[in-house]
Amino acid sequence: xxxxxxxxxxxxxxxxxxxxxxxxxxxxxxxxxxxxxxxxxxxxxxxxxxxxxxxxxxxxxxxxxxxxxxxxxxxxxxxxxxxxxxxxxxxxxxxxxxxxxxxxxxxxxxxxxxx
Amino acid sequence: xxxxxxxxxxxxxxxxxxxxxxxxxxxxxxxxxxxxxxxxxxxxxxxxxxxxxxxxxxxxxxxxxxxxxxxxxxxxxxxxxxxxxxxxxxxxxxxxxxxxxxxxxxxxxxxxxxx
Numbered sequence: 001x002x003x004x005x006x007x008x009x010x011x012x013x014x015x016x017x018x019x020x021x022x023x024x025x026x027x028x029x030x031x032x033x034x035x036x037x038x039x040x041x042x043x044x045x046x047x048x049x050x051x052x053x054x055x056x057x058x059x060x061x062x063x064x065x066x067x068x069x070x071x072x073x074x075x076x077x078x079x080x081x082x083x084x085x086x087x088x089x090x091x092x093x094x095x096x097x098x099x100x101x102x103x104x105x106x107x108x109x110x111x112x113x114x115x
Numbered sequence: 116x117x118x119x120x121x122x123x124x125x126x127x128x129x130x131x132x133x134x135x136x137x138x139x140x141x142x143x144x145x146x147x148x149x150x151x152x153x154x155x156x157x158x159x160x161x162x163x164x165x166x167x168x169x170x171x172x173x174x175x176x177x178x179x180x181x182x183x184x185x186x187x188x189x190x191x192x193x194x195x196x197x198x199x200x201x202x203x204x205x206x207x208x209x210x211x212x213x214x215x216x217x218x219x220x221x222x223x224x225x226x227x228x229x230x
Contacts, residue, residue, distance in 0.1 A: 042224070106157050
C-alpha cells in the first residue's frame with residue numbers, strides 16, 4: 001500500500017535554531033515529492049516540488065532533499081522564525097497515478113517555534 | 116489575486132440536512148479537487164474534475180456529490196449530512212495533472228460540523 005510517513009509528529013524549537021523534518025514513503029514508482037506548509041486554519045501552501053531525479057531543492061530558508069534509493073526525504077529549516085510555526089506536510093505523487101495524478105499526503109509534522 | 120476561494124468558511128449542520136460548498140478559482144485552471152482533512156490523518160481526495168463538465172470519484176466519495184458546470188467553479192454537495200462528515204474541507208486547483216509536478220493551489224478551507 002502506498003504510504004507516506006512523517007517524523008517527528010511534533011517538534012518545538014527556539015527561534016533562530018535549525019531543524020530537520022523527515023519523510024519516508026513506500027510509493028513506487030513515484031513522479032514527484034512535495035513539501036507543503038500549512039498554517040493553523042489555512043490551506044496548504046507549496047514549499048518545494050522535486051521530481052524523482054532531483055536530490056535537493058531550496059526555497060529561501062527551506063531546503064528539501066530526496067534520496068529515491070532509500071525512499072526518504074527531509075525538509076531542513078534554517079534560522080527558524082516565529083512565523084515558521086505550522087504543520088509541514090510531505091506529499092508524494094505516484095507515477096501513472098491516473099488522469100488526476102493522485103497525491104498521497106503524510107499526516108504532517110507540527111512545528112512550534114518559541115521566542 | 117484571489118486564487119482559490121471557498122464559501123462558507125464555517126458551517127454547522129444537523130444530521131440529515133443538506134448543503135453545498137462552493138469553490139471558485141480565478142487562475143483558469145483545468146483541474147479542480149475536493150479534499151477532506153481529519154485529525155491525525157493526511158488529506159484525502161473526495162472528488163476531482165479534469166475540466167468543465169467532468170467529475171470523477173476520488174478515494175472517499177461516498178456521501179458526496181459534485182458538479183463543475185463552469186470552469187471556474189467546483190461545487191461539493193452533501194445530500195444528507197452525517198456526523199462522520201464533520202471535517203475540514205479543502206478545495207484545490209491546478210493547471211495540469213499534479214503527476215507532472217504541476218503546482219496545486221489550495222483554498223483556505225471550510226470547517227464543517229455535523230451534530
